[in-house]
Amino acid sequence: MKIRILGGGREVGRAAVAVRSDSRYLLLDYGINFDEKDIPQLPLHIRPSELAAVAVSHAHLDHIGALPMLYTSFKIPAVMTRVTKELSKIMLSDFLKISGYYLPYEQVDIEVMLDSTLDLYYDSEVRFGDYNIKLVNAGHIPGSAMIYVEIGGAKILYTGDINTIDTRLVKGAFMDGLEADVLITEGTYGNSIHPKREEIEKEFIESVKEVIDEGGNVLIPAFSLGRSQEVLLLLYERLRWANVYYDGMIRVINDILVSHPEYLNRYDLLVRALKEFRMVRSSSERRKIVKSRGNIIVSSAGMLKGGPAVYYLKKLSSDPSNSIFLVSYQGPTTPGRLLLEDGCYTENGESVKARVQWFDFSSHAGADGLIRLARSIRGLSKVILVHSEEETGMIFKEKLQEHLTDVDIYFPVNGDNLLIDIS
Ligand SMILES: [Zn+2]
Numbered sequence: 435m436k437i438r439i440l441g442g443g444r445e446v447g448r449a450a451v452a453v454r455s456d457s458r459y460l461l462l463d464y465g466i467n468f469d470e471k472d473i474p475q476l477p478l479h480i481r482p483s484e485l486a487a488v489a490v491s492h493a494h495l496d497h498i499g500a501l502p503m504l505y506t507s508f509k510i511p512a513v514m515t516r517v518t519k520e521l522s523k524i525m526l527s528d529f530l531k532i533s534g535y536y537l538p539y540e541q542v543d544i545e546v547m548l549d550s551t552l553d554l555y556y557d558s559e560v561r562f563g564d565y566n567i568k569l570v571n572a573g574h575i576p577g578s579a580m581i582y583v584e585i586g587g588a589k590i591l592y593t594g595d596i597n598t599i600d601t602r603l604v605k606g607a608f609m610d611g612l613e614a615d616v617l618i619t620e621g622t623y624g625n626s627i628h629p630k631r632e633e634i635e636k637e638f639i640e641s642v643k644e645v646i647d648e649g650g651n652v653l654i655p656a657f658s659l660g661r662s663q664e665v666l667l668l669l670y671e672r673l674r675w676a677n678v679y680y681d682g683m684i685r686v687i688n689d690i691l692v693s694h695p696e697y698l699n700r701y702d703l704l705v706r707a708l709k710e711f712r713m714v715r716s717s718s719e720r721r722k723i724v725k726s727r728g729n730i731i732v733s734s735a736g737m738l739k740g741g742p743a744v745y746y747l748k749k750l751s752s753d754p755s756n757s758i759f760l761v762s763y764q765g766p767t768t769p770g771r772l773l774l775e776d777g778c779y780t781e782n783g784e785s786v787k788a789r790v791q792w793f794d795f796s797s798h799a800g801a802d803g804l805i806r807l808a809r810s811i812r813g814l815s816k817v818i819l820v821h822s823e824e825e826t827g828m829i830f831k832e833k834l835q836e837h838l839t840d841v842d843i844y845f846p847v848n849g850d851n852l853l854i855d856i857s
């Protein structure tokens with residue numbers, strides 16, 4: 435069996451792995467990354483004619499952002515969950531609007547890709563040529579899937595992005611009776627263990643309450659798909675009397691999510707939260723919010739790279755009674771990372787007087803969850819570690835090896851061709 439690493443080799447994001455037993459490849463995700471100038475970085479090239487099919491783990495751009503470029507002159511069958519398919523349409527069209535100049539595809543290619551997609555619910559199976567494919571819940575965001583592939587007698591399990599704990603938004607990854615020869619696993623947080631979720635939530639809620647009780651406003655920049663809804667659910671459970679607003683692309687995403695209760699953990703709670711909290715519909719409403727006091731605003735984008743969060747940040751950051759609470763991963767060189775490390779959001783910019791704090795609401799498993807998953811898999815003989823920064827991955831590889839003494843562990847770079855012998 436041959437495994438080609440087209441992206442996600444010693445980096446977080448740009449997930450793209452191709453597996454092959456004989457003539458044609460099965461592609462697992464085809465995502466992008468951004469460089470320090472915010473220019474999209476594509477995965478390595480693969481000829482569409484070499485592909486038998488594509489299987490997609492979930493709708494984050496670092497897993498789907500490059501997919502439509504394979505459809506400019508070909509129609510390759512693709513498989514993903516139904517909600518991932520609907521979310522992908524929104525995510526890709528929006529991405530094209532913002533970064534289209536750098537992308538080798540157009541809206542019509544997104545449509546062709548979606549037309550070529552078969553949607554599959556968890557635990558059901560489909561066959562493309564030699565490949566038998568099954569999707570199981572990955573617990574990361576609604577619709578996220580681990581991909582099970584059977585080729586000949588060999589079994590591969592690709593995690594995509596995975597979370598092993600239950601959140602209000604989604605149930606944790608399915609981990610019962612997993613069986614595979616090869617595990618291709620993410621390792622975003624392979625070198626750390628997240629603090630207990632209940633403790634983070636307690637600290638977060640107390641901090642938010644403290645700010646609004648004293649008449650300040652709280653801005654919570656959050657990814658529009660996943661983190662925003664999780665934060666709204668938490669706020670609804672604990673502070674439902676507060677003035678909570680949500681703004682940005684989250685509004686369209688919410689519409690898709692609530693039409694798929696089968697992919698949500700606390701569906702009823704989400705419906706109520708979205709109804710009772712206020713959706714911001716216009717810029718005049720935005721102006722009113724920043725002029726009043728005691729508000730909580732959940733808005734995209736999570737790393738402050740764009741969206742209405744940037745407007746709120748500009749209006750709220752000079753007042754020390756306000757707070758900016760970051761709840762998402764902050765990529766290197768993003769305004770969010772700058773804000774945390776240097777206290778301003780542009781280089782040599784004015785320093786921010788509002789309180790700034792980061793809370794670990796990760797939707798990725800920590801080292802303990804990833805190791806638990808790997809150890810639970812029967813028949814495992816190889817692990818391929820992807821979606822992990824170099825330093826993190828090296829530490830994780832060593833840790834994993836201590837637990838899996840008989841297993842070969844690889845930590846490849848982009849462009850590597852691994853020849854895997856399963857006998
Ligand atoms: Zn990812």
Ligand SMILES: [Zn+2]
Pocket residue numbers: 492494574595
């Ligand atoms: Zn993701």
